[in-house]
Amino acid sequence: MDFLGDFFLRFVVQFQSPTLGFLIGGMLVAALGSKLKIPNAIYQFIVFMLLMKIGLKGGIEIREANLAAMALPAFFSILIGVLIVRVGVTLFGMLPGINKTDGLATAGLFGAVSASTLAVAIVMLEEEAIFFEAWAPALYPFMDIPALILAIVLANIHLKKQKEGKDTKVNVWQIIKDSLRGSALSALILGLALGLLTNSGNVLESFYEPLFRGFLSILMLIMGMEAYDRIKELRSVAHWYAIYAGVAPLMHGLIAFGLGYVAHLLVGFSPGGVVILAVMASSNSDISGPPTLRAGIPSANPSAYIGASTSVGTPVSIAIGIPLFIALAQIVFGL
Amino acid sequence: MDFLGDFFLRFVVQFQSPTLGFLIGGMLVAALGSKLKIPNAIYQFIVFMLLMKIGLKGGIEIREANLAAMALPAFFSILIGVLIVRVGVTLFGMLPGINKTDGLATAGLFGAVSASTLAVAIVMLEEEAIFFEAWAPALYPFMDIPALILAIVLANIHLKKQKEGKDTKVNVWQIIKDSLRGSALSALILGLALGLLTNSGNVLESFYEPLFRGFLSILMLIMGMEAYDRIKELRSVAHWYAIYAGVAPLMHGLIAFGLGYVAHLLVGFSPGGVVILAVMASSNSDISGPPTLRAGIPSANPSAYIGASTSVGTPVSIAIGIPLFIALAQIVFGL
Amino acid sequence: MDFLGDFFLRFVVQFQSPTLGFLIGGMLVAALGSKLKIPNAIYQFIVFMLLMKIGLKGGIEIREANLAAMALPAFFSILIGVLIVRVGVTLFGMLPGINKTDGLATAGLFGAVSASTLAVAIVMLEEEAIFFEAWAPALYPFMDIPALILAIVLANIHLKKQKEGKDTKVNVWQIIKDSLRGSALSALILGLALGLLTNSGNVLESFYEPLFRGFLSILMLIMGMEAYDRIKELRSVAHWYAIYAGVAPLMHGLIAFGLGYVAHLLVGFSPGGVVILAVMASSNSDISGPPTLRAGIPSANPSAYIGASTSVGTPVSIAIGIPLFIALAQIVFGL
Amino acid sequence: MKFYKAKKVVIIAEKILSSKICEIIESNGARGYTVVPAGGKGAHNMHYTSERASVVDDFSNVRIEVIVKNKSIAESIGSQVVENCFENYSGIVYLEDVEILRPDKFNGG
Amino acid sequence: MKFYKAKKVVIIAEKILSSKICEIIESNGARGYTVVPAGGKGAHNMHYTSERASVVDDFSNVRIEVIVKNKSIAESIGSQVVENCFENYSGIVYLEDVEILRPDKFNGG
Amino acid sequence: MKFYKAKKVVIIAEKILSSKICEIIESNGARGYTVVPAGGKGAHNMHYTSERASVVDDFSNVRIEVIVKNKSIAESIGSQVVENCFENYSGIVYLEDVEILRPDKFNGG
Ligand SMILES: Nc1ncnc2c1ncn2[C@@H]1O[C@H](COP(=O)(O)O)[C@@H](O)[C@H]1O
Ligand SMILES: Nc1ncnc2c1ncn2[C@@H]1O[C@H](COP(=O)(O)O)[C@@H](O)[C@H]1O
Numbered sequence A, B, C: 001m002d003f004l005g006d007f008f009l010r011f012v013v014q015f016q017s018p019t020l021g022f023l024i025g026g027m028l029v030a031a032l033g034s035k036l037k038i039p040n041a042i043y044q045f046i047v048f049m050l051l052m053k054i055g056l057k058g059g060i061e062i063r064e065a066n067l068a069a070m071a072l073p074a075f076f077s078i079l080i081g082v083l084i085v086r087v088g089v090t091l092f093g094m095l096p097g098i099n100k101t102d103g104l105a106t107a108g109l110f111g112a113v114s115a116s117t118l119a120v121a122i123v124m125l126e127e128e129a130i131f132f133e134a135w136a137p138a139l140y141p142f143m144d145i146p147a148l149i150l151a152i153v154l155a156n157i158h159l160k161k162q163k164e165g166k167d168t169k170v171n172v173w174q175i176i177k178d179s180l181r182g183s184a185l186s187a188l189i190l191g192l193a194l195g196l197l198t199n200s201g202n203v204l205e206s207f208y209e210p211l212f213r214g215f216l217s218i219l220m221l222i223m224g225m226e227a228y229d230r231i232k233e234l235r236s237v238a239h240w241y242a243i244y245a246g247v248a249p250l251m252h253g254l255i256a257f258g259l260g261y262v263a264h265l266l267v268g269f270s271p272g273g274v275v276i277l278a279v280m281a282s283s284n285s286d287i288s289g290p291p292t293l294r295a296g297i298p299s300a301n302p303s304a305y306i307g308a309s310t311s312v313g314t315p316v317s318i319a320i321g322i323p324l325f326i327a328l329a330q331i332v333f334g335l
Numbered sequence D, E, F: 001m002k003f004y005k006a007k008k009v010v011i012i013a014e015k016i017l018s019s020k021i022c023e024i025i026e027s028n029g030a031r032g033y034t035v036v037p038a039g040g041k042g043a044h045n046m047h048y049t050s051e052r053a054s055v056v057d058d059f060s061n062v063r064i065e066v067i068v069k070n071k072s073i074a075e076s077i078g079s080q081v082v083e084n085c086f087e088n089y090s091g092i093v094y095l096e097d098v099e100i101l102r103p104d105k106f107n108g109g
């Protein structure tokens, strides 16, 4: 009861957070047919700026970090990525009217990680002054890549079974390269490397950090507009995708929270780190994931996975997931 | 004499203001055939940023405002919007060689409001430390929408009279929706709503406010370049448009100043608010107005109204109007 | 020995500078086939911002400057621009398999000046707290324009000799206008004028200056990506271009350093100014130069001059040239 | 693979007309169309491409191309666009012969 | 100057396919091609032009045109693109007759 | 509505040549033209579309199309562009047959 009360309080407060406000504002703006649009060049630049900031910050602080402590959370990240896809396959397998490859692609996307959702979580944690290891956001690829690989490999094995004749080999290394070359992971890793190897503290503090929140507000606006715009695509596919997209983020987040808690007990993973892990699991990839899946599972219908993730998954994981995991952390860890 | 002296002094100072400098710089750059260009994506983003800042600021401060005080200025705004169009129709009706719908569209554009001119006025008032109610910029739609509606309705009634057969119904509600959906009003209203409903003070202060002046300087550069580039269009239409565009901004501003003064006496409307009202009247819509008019009065020649407003109206209202109204306020209200 | 030791130390430190880090990072990102890209609109905007900042700053400080002191450095700038082209012609003339006009265009590009390299030098000097006259960056056009003119004039005389029949007059005034109208010089001169004539200190300090370093970091990333991407073009032309591009920046910089030193002795040109002069000579034009040369010497193969400058010249002058000239200055002037 | 004769309609018009033109295209039974942003000059004014900052981005042009299997539908799309859209707005329409693969992807006519 | 008959192949496809399509074009001996970013609507979904912010920019379309001197190469490019690229991705291909100058600039066929 | 035969000239060239080409078009009496930014590959180099940051944006291509009523003007535009612009710059020109509405909108020829 206490927990529920705390959660609802937090939830109401969250609705006054400008981050969420911009997300909902974006949806309304699109729903009302406004001609307001943010140019694509600005969107791409904002995403770059956010990932660069997360990367630089991580890189700089990793220098002093005890990286041994990262091993278990990194392992858990891989585990979660794999688990989400497996669970997704099982779930979609039980539902009627679901094309197997569409289900796999959707599960892969929800196993992968969203940089924007991660950025929101970082801002919320900073606002609540909850500490997290600077390397925690760098767990991103450990969860993202295995989820995408597994989904693509499973889909291709399935297709191979179907049409014996045509031999569809799956090149795992190619998928890893595709993921790492995607613009999101490239920017994050570049930032990490620059933070680690160069004296970039100055440019981080004077440029990337001050612009972080502002750009995030605009990114949320874009995500909101896209969420509304893609609902029509979602409507063209089975409604199970929408239901999955509404439930899975919370389910995935709670699983990750549990594993994060284990890491807390075993290697002292911080409460903020546990929240980051949960948010990563809860999020679904919105930048690099879709093109990687489009290339890796071409026969899957993009409307299924993109509609589900953009229109339902992302809003749920930002608006419900993040405050839920933070409230949970505050209660579980007695913050 | 004293007033004239003060005005000229202020005028000279104004010419050293970077805002005006960038405007004139833009004209020169275009006139000299420079290849310098600001990408369209940046222009759209800057306009969004400025309107968001004005909206957020207004929304935040409206919370504590006594909105009853807004009633009379809002009513006057509507009145001014309507008046400008009526006066415009009469004036253009008296001039030779003016197509009736072209005249109506031009009057509508000058009745509507420019977000960029408004932004300049806000910066100038802040520089002079002249107080204005935070809700004053929110009077924008009260003047903008009625002016556009009236112009479109009158034009369509006129056209209907001409060709009896074809029945051209005017859908007022459609025009209102079009105006509100335009990118300028959408951004302003979204900002107002977010400022009012969310805790956006932080993001306003750390992001939107610090970038305001800088972005405005670039916007002025763009306006200057456009002003020069569109002179050729202006040349292709009757020179009465240029004359109207040179005189109307000051005339409209002075009418609004008078009504604002009445509001000052009756409900204590602030001197800065009176200037804002005058600047709105003086300005002409440069973002949402043209497409709304293009759709609403398709038979009007865009070269007439866009040439007149961009090449003459906007420079006059920024370079002469704003310093004039501020000087007037300082004298009338003894600031 | 002492000098070499100092230089290598400085060189290693430089490699930890984020500026250089971003440059190398960009090359790696491109080499690894990443899909990361910075939109063109952002690139154009960043270049505008940097030049505006350099211009405004220069313009503001020129007001108090003793411009007589500028005469000799300005004259030397012209001399250097001319010298670089002459030396280039001679060098390329001695090499086998070099098309005369291609060589001329390349020499012209290396005689011209790069705004981005200049911006890096300004940041490095500020970091090392080495003073330079605020008007020093304004020497830019004095070196840039003569180099471009001379290269174009020589190329056209050469072509005229070849095909007597067709009369190819060279319009020097047209080349000067083309250079000044290029987006780089336009922005610099506009900034200078606004800095000189308007009260732009406020907008410079609150907007252009704080964003300078951050935007420069992104520009370096772009330059790095371009450097890698254009290597294929360089491969399609004689390898002499690559060798020239590797050696010439240092040679040109050292010549300019020598002349700058003379100016130091004669008119007290500051050590930082000498470095600026050397960096300008060392740099090669990356924004306005290529289109001016393309228009002026259309028969020259752009792959030769753009490949050489972007892929080799710029990285060499930023990564080796700038630290070399600063180390030299510190030793020569005992800083 | 076999190629089949078909007709292409190209419409160049102000961006502001896009949605109205697309409605006409769809109401004629075409199964798809392709849109490219364009600039241009005609009887009216210069329409810039939307790359550079412009106060009136909505006035730049679009170039819409639609492929349909039979001539009559092409002509009907062309005529309807001219009649319903170009009285007050600038624009042109033209038809071309093309050869397509997979004709079932195009209109049923 | 003399004009020579030639064939143009136009391919409208998802951006993600560009490089694969360009390979097919080059492997057929064509000496060049022109690419324009496009939006469109077809059997699958709406593909927006890449002007506005979009979560899935890679799904916008490109319009590629290639001119070759002889019909058989044009048909071979068209067929290969349909066979190798459009099984799972959206796109169309069509051919047109054109007249070119300087035929030596185009494929050797 | 009646459709009339006409000729379309398509010119693909470096952006830097746009204004010169437009002059040639207008001096031949054409009443309009349409310009689309393009990328491409040919005998010379890769020309990127202008979407991504590029040190040499001016070297990207444009695709200009002009419709004129008669063949001879089309050929004259084509030949003049090749002769005056493509000696040192890259580019191609081709003609196509089109059918237009409202022929009075096009050149007087
Ligand atoms: N002869 C032509 N050839 C190609 N495009 C044209 C032609 N005439 C007009 N256009 C295009 O159609 C648009 C509208 O033309 P107009 O209605 O004549 O102003 C212009 O902006 C051009 O993009
Ligand atoms: N009938 C058509 N005419 C012109 N373009 C088309 C047509 N059908 C499809 N397209 C284009 O081809 C793309 C893919 O079509 P589809 O494979 O039907 O989804 C669409 O987005 C359009 O750009």
Ligand SMILES: Nc1ncnc2c1ncn2[C@@H]1O[C@H](COP(=O)(O)O)[C@@H](O)[C@H]1O
Binding pocket: E030, E031, E032, E033, E034, E035, E065, E066, E067, E068, E105, E106, E107, F012, F013, F039, F040, F041, F042, F043, F044, F045, F046, F047, F061, F089, F090, F091, F092
């Ligand atoms: N065969 C072709 N088909 C279509 N476009 C071409 C062809 N050849 C060249 N182009 C276009 O014309 C431009 C210049 O070609 P080039 O002069 O061969 O370098 C290229 O960048 C392409 O955009």
Ligand code: NA
Binding pocket: A109, A110, A111, A112, A113, A114, A252, A280, A281, A282, A283, A284, A285
């Ligand atoms: Na996930």
Ligand code: NA
Binding pocket: B109, B110, B111, B112, B113, B114, B252, B280, B281, B282, B283, B284, B285
């Ligand atoms: Na007004």
Ligand code: NA
Binding pocket: C109, C110, C111, C112, C113, C114, C252, C280, C281, C282, C283, C284, C285
């Ligand atoms: Na140089």
